Amino acid sequence: MAFHIRDPETDALVRQLAEKAHVGITEAVKLAASEALAAREKATAEAREEKLARMREIVAEVSTWPRTGLKADKAFFDSLNDE
Numbered sequence: 001m002a003f004h005i006r007d008p009e010t011d012a013l014v015r016q017l018a019e020k021a022h023v024g025i026t027e028a029v030k031l032a033a034s035e036a037l038a039a040r041e042k043a044t045a046e047a048r049e050e051k052l053a054r055m056r057e058i059v060a061e062v063s064t065w066p067r068t069g070l071k072a073d074k075a076f077f078d079s080l081n082d083e
Contacts, residue, residue, distance in 0.1 A: 003029070 005011045018028035070076070 005014065014025055014028050014032070017032055018025050021028060021031060023031065
């Protein structure tokens with residue numbers, strides 16, 4: 001499959017990468033795409049881990065709260081809305 005790059009700046013960047021990496025233009029595009037995907041996957045994994053860590057903190061805090069023994073059933077939720 002062929003790509004046609006119409007943007008002069010993109011063309012120049014790909015050619016620069018090809019020159020600096022000592023590879024052909026096709027390999028430079030492949031390299032850039034692979035690196036971009038790896039960076040995105042890493043960022044996604046880091047963001048997910050940060051969210052999980054925050055969730056663990058919240059769960060740990062909530063687990064320290066004293067138990068009331070009250071049952072949160074339909075009647076309880078209805079009472080919150082004066083139903």
